[in-house]
Amino acid sequence: MEMLNLFRSAIAANNRERLADLLEEVQAFDQARLLLDLTTDERQVIYGLLGPEMLADILQELDYDEQLPVVEELGVKRFTQVLNEMSSDDAADLLGSFKETLAEKYLGMMRREDADDVRELLAYPEETAGGLMTTEYVAIKKASTVKETIESLRLIAPDAETIYYIYVTNNKNQLAGVLSLRDLIVAGPGETIGSIMSEKVVSVPVTMDQEEVAAVIDKYDFLAVPVINDDNVLLGIVTVDDVLDVLKEEATEDIGQLSAIRKIDELEVS
Ligand code: ATP
Ligand code: MG
Numbered sequence: 001m002e003m004l005n006l007f008r009s010a011i012a013a014n015n016r017e018r019l020a021d022l023l024e025e026v027q028a029f030d031q032a033r034l035l036l037d038l039t040t041d042e043r044q045v046i047y048g049l050l051g052p053e054m055l056a057d058i059l060q061e062l063d064y065d066e067q068l069p070v071v072e073e074l075g076v077k078r079f080t081q082v083l084n085e086m087s088s089d090d091a092a093d094l095l096g097s098f099k100e101t102l103a104e105k106y107l108g109m110m111r112r113e114d115a116d117d118v119r120e121l122l123a124y125p126e127e128t129a130g131g132l133m134t135t136e137y138v139a140i141k142k143a144s145t146v147k148e149t150i151e152s153l154r155l156i157a158p159d160a161e162t163i164y165y166i167y168v169t170n171n172k173n174q175l176a177g178v179l180s181l182r183d184l185i186v187a188g189p190g191e192t193i194g195s196i197m198s199e200k201v202v203s204v205p206v207t208m209d210q211e212e213v214a215a216v217i218d219k220y221d222f223l224a225v226p227v228i229n230d231d232n233v234l235l236g237i238v239t240v241d242d243v244l245d246v247l248k249e250e251a252t253e254d255i256g257q258l259s260a261i262r263k264i265d266e267l268e269v270s
Pocket of ligand 1: 165178179180182183198200201202203221222223224225226
């Protein structure tokens with residue numbers, strides 16, 4: 001509440017520097033909550049202030065029904081820039097809810113490589129591993145050394161959904177091993193990935209139902225699980241935060257059913 005008032009007065013005073021400072025102080029999730037409490041006009045000031053990366057982070061924190069008005073307010077050009085910066089899975093979820101012609105329009109305006117990732121994900125049914133996964137994972141070759149891998153992580157990290165697991169693939173992009181960032185850091189710089197990776201990789205098929213995917217992650221206590229096709233080709237990863245959303249949806253459905261049952265009971269009593 002306090003923060004909201006500080007925000008409002010900075011907007012009213014058109015004090016952009018102060019606003020930028022205030023925004024810096026809070027997490028994307030809290031920025032998103034603040035944004036929803038503002039008026040449309042006040043939000044426009046924020047949109048003008050933030051770059052597409054920060055706007056993408058904020059949009060990803062909103063539920064679907066909260067995203068739509070923000071999308072509308074951003075306008076076509078700005079929203080397209082934001083789409084380019086969103087995780088491919090979040091962008092696909094959002095565009096997947098649009099009419100096909102509208103989704104195509106945005107995909108056509110997006111950066112080619114980002115649009116290709118999103119198009120690929122849109123092809124998978126929503127409630128499967130494919131519909132849940134992101135294509136922003138870290139994969140390297142067996143022959144790389146630890147030192148080389150740490151160097152390439154510096155380049156890949158900003159765009160990867162998580163860098164905690166590093167997947168090892170062969171020349172056909174088939175999944176051959178896995179290691180954690182911890183495994184990498186404690187190894188000597190000259191060791192090869194092949195010598196420190198684990199070959200016993202738990203993966204899920206792209207067609208697996210999302211609730212089963214959640215159960216796999218829960219069972220092994222992983223932060224993410226790789227998604228493969230019938231040829232063991234690595235297609236993406238499902239991260240624990242996406243699985244939490246699935247479990248939350250499920251719980252809400254169950255609670256919904258419970259209250260429906262209670263209503264029926266009450267009707268029968270009266
Ligand atoms: P530990 O639990 O051993 O202390 P950690 O807490 O750093 O390690 P965890 O997330 O628990 O990391 O992962 C433990 C191990 O599981 C890591 O060595 C990692 O390589 C491995 N691992 C990660 N993903 C998979 C997977 N999909 N299949 C098999 N092993 C995996
Ligand atoms: Mg552990």
